[in-house]
Amino acid sequence: MASGSSGPESSRSFFSYYGRNAQRLEMVVAPEELEFFAQQELVTVVPNFSLDGSASLPCIGGNFGPFQPNMPTDVPLWMATMLHNRKKCRIQPPGWMNAEHLQGVYDEEKRSSTSFQPLPFYYLEVAQSLFRENPTDTFGAEGFGKIRDLLEAIRKVRYHKIESGLRKVENADTIKLNNLAAAECNLIRLLFKGSLDHFYELTKNDKAWKEASLASVSLSEPF
Amino acid sequence: MLDLLHPLELFSEETPVETTFRFGVTGLGKTLDAGSSEHDVQPGASVEAPLWLVRPLVGRSMASIKLPTIYGERYQRKLNAGADCVSLKNLAPYFYEVGNKLNEMWERSPIFSDFLVRTFRSRYYELISKGLNSMTGEEVLLLCSKLSVEEQQLFEGGRVSTVCFDSWLQMERPAAARLPQPRQTRKRSAEQAAGQPTLKQAIRV
Numbered sequence: 001m002a003s004g005s006s007g008p009e010s011s012r013s014f015f016s017y018y019g020r021n022a023q024r025l026e027m028v029v030a031p032e033e034l035e036f037f038a039q040q041e042l043v044t045v046v047p048n049f050s051l052d053g054s055a056s057l058p059c060i061g062g063n064f065g066p067f068q069p070n071m072p073t074d075v076p077l078w079m080a081t082m083l084h085n086r087k088k089c090r091i092q093p094p095g096w097m098n099a100e101h102l103q104g105v106y107d108e109e110k111r112s113s114t115s116f117q118p119l120p121f122y123y124l125e126v127a128q129s130l131f132r133e134n135p136t137d138t139f140g141a142e143g144f145g146k147i148r149d150l151l152e153a154i155r156k157v158r159y160h161k162i163e164s165g166l167r168k169v170e171n172a173d174t175i176k177l178n179n180l181a182a183a184e185c186n187l188i189r190l191l192f193k194g195s196l197d198h199f200y201e202l203t204k205n206d207k208a209w210k211e212a213s214l215a216s217v218s219l220s221e222p223f
Numbered sequence: 224m225l226d227l228l229h230p231l232e233l234f235s236e237e238t239p240v241e242t243t244f245r246f247g248v249t250g251l252g253k254t255l256d257a258g259s260s261e262h263d264v265q266p267g268a269s270v271e272a273p274l275w276l277v278r279p280l281v282g283r284s285m286a287s288i289k290l291p292t293i294y295g296e297r298y299q300r301k302l303n304a305g306a307d308c309v310s311l312k313n314l315a316p317y318f319y320e321v322g323n324k325l326n327e328m329w330e331r332s333p334i335f336s337d338f339l340v341r342t343f344r345s346r347y348y349e350l351i352s353k354g355l356n357s358m359t360g361e362e363v364l365l366l367c368s369k370l371s372v373e374e375q376q377l378f379e380g381g382r383v384s385t386v387c388f389d390s391w392l393q394m395e396r397p398a399a400a401r402l403p404q405p406r407q408t409r410k411r412s413a414e415q416a417a418g419q420p421t422l423k424q425a426i427r428v
Contacts, residue, residue: 027384031391124392132394166351170344187388190380195347198373201323202340 028189034182038125039078045089046072077129084133091130091138096120099143102150109157116158116179124183127151162188169195171203231372235317239271240325241289242280274321281328288329291315294322299338306342307349311371318371319343346370350378 040061047067051057056065064075072092075083083089096102096119105117120126127148135144162184169175169192177185227233248264255270264270269289272280280286292298293315302309311318319339326335350370353362363382370378 027387031388035391128392128394163351167348169347183388187384188381190384191351191377194377194380198319198343198347198377199340202319202336202343 027186029186031183031186034122034186035125035128037182038122038129039076041077041120041122041126042074043077043080043094043126043130044072044074044092045080045083046070046092047083047089049088077126081129081133084137093130093138093147094120094126096123097127097130097139097147099146099150102147102154106150106154106157109154113161113164116161116177118179119154119181121182123181124151124155158184159187166192166195169199171199231317231376232320235320235372236273236275238274238291238315238317238321240274240277240291241269242272242277242286243267243269243289244280244286246285274324278324278328288325290325290329291321293318294325294335294338302342303338306345307369310369311374312367312369316372319373346374347377350374351381 048069049067050069051065051067056063057067059076059079061076064079065073067073080089080091084091096105105119109117130138131144131148135148138144139147158181162180165175165177166188175196244264244266247266247268250262252259252261252264255264255272272286277286277288281288298309298314315321322335322339326332326339329335350366353366358366367375367378
């Protein structure tokens with residue numbers, strides 16, 4: 001029984017949770033990478049060109065099109081921004097990106113201090129991509145400012161909730177975070193996961209001791 | 224499991240722990256304590272040995288350890304009273320790591336792990352309470368001068384995330400990452416077609 005040097009359930013080091021590079025911590029997934037993932041989200045565009053009659057455009061992610069002038073069609077975000085940059089189409093703002101809806105979300109978000117409102121998983125990334133190049137074409141000069149300010153306000157309210165949620169962590173318990181968006185998950189990944197791991201490692205020995213002491217009641221000590 | 228490739232974990236294994244040898248050891252006296260006058264460690268001698276050496280010795284019941292003073296009663300009382308005031312950075316830079324490992328091989332005392340969790344809980348609250356992106360540089364320096372290495376890693380993780388996220392939101396992207404703009408060739412050819420002299424022609428005239 002005494003032969004094992006550190007017991008059967010040897011604990012992990014706290015540092016093993018942070019990867020190899022101790023000098024410079026890095027995010028596991030960068031925000032730019034998340035924006036790259038979000039490029040697969042579909043948006044509706046109105047093209048102003050036609051592509052060989054009624055043929056659709058075959059891509060790895062599926063077939064998109066047909067592209068006819070003034071005929072709305074769904075394409076991935078990367079294609080939409082590319083066509084938009086070349087002035088080949090007009091992007092229709094996604095359904096959730098209008099001022100009335102966002103105002104409603106903002107009011108709800110402020111009213112309940114514990115739950116998050118449902119928004120698309122990549123809402124920040126999609127907004128960021130659409131705002132990057134000529135956003136006034138898509139939203140109109142007035143609408144753009146309004147929508148951007150509302151999104152900023154929503155983001156801040158949600159971030160505040162996340163921070164107050166982080167303060168409530170006291171044990172290695174389950175924590176419910178519904179409707180959290182990709183960027184927000186990623187924002188608290190290192191800190192939140194790290195603190196839960198710390199709590200787990202520190203309490204684990206306690207439980208192991210309990211189990212070991214229970215087992216030793218039934219078994220006689222070999223030494 | 225011990226990960227010898229991680230520098231911080233290696234450093235934490237170097238923490239000296241006061242060990243009482245039950246049996247004598249030949250030729251280790253000067254290695255463990257450079258100021259020692261004897262070559263051998265006598266039975267019953269108490270020497271400060273690094274953590275990595277203590278673990279197998281205790282596992283084979285060849286030595287017994289005494290907890291370092293930072294985990295002793297006096298510091299326990301101090302940490303229970305106000306954990307966030309104690310600066311662990313100088314006293315015990317690897318407070319949790321070493322504490323957890325000692326707890327594992329020493330006695331698995333629920334009181335001891337309870338003490339570690341309680342300390343971490345109150346210090347974690349202090350770490351996070353100010354909000355990560357609203358702290359000034361001075362506050363960060365003040366806080367970092369108190370944190371143990373584990374807490375420092377945790378804090379840095381949070382800081383790095385918020386800084387990356389904010390710089391992404393501000394659209395501070397490196398120039399190389401931007402999409403190349405389509406070159407506008409049509410305009411120039413239209414000008415040429417209209418008969419306006421290009422730069423080359425103008426020089427010739």
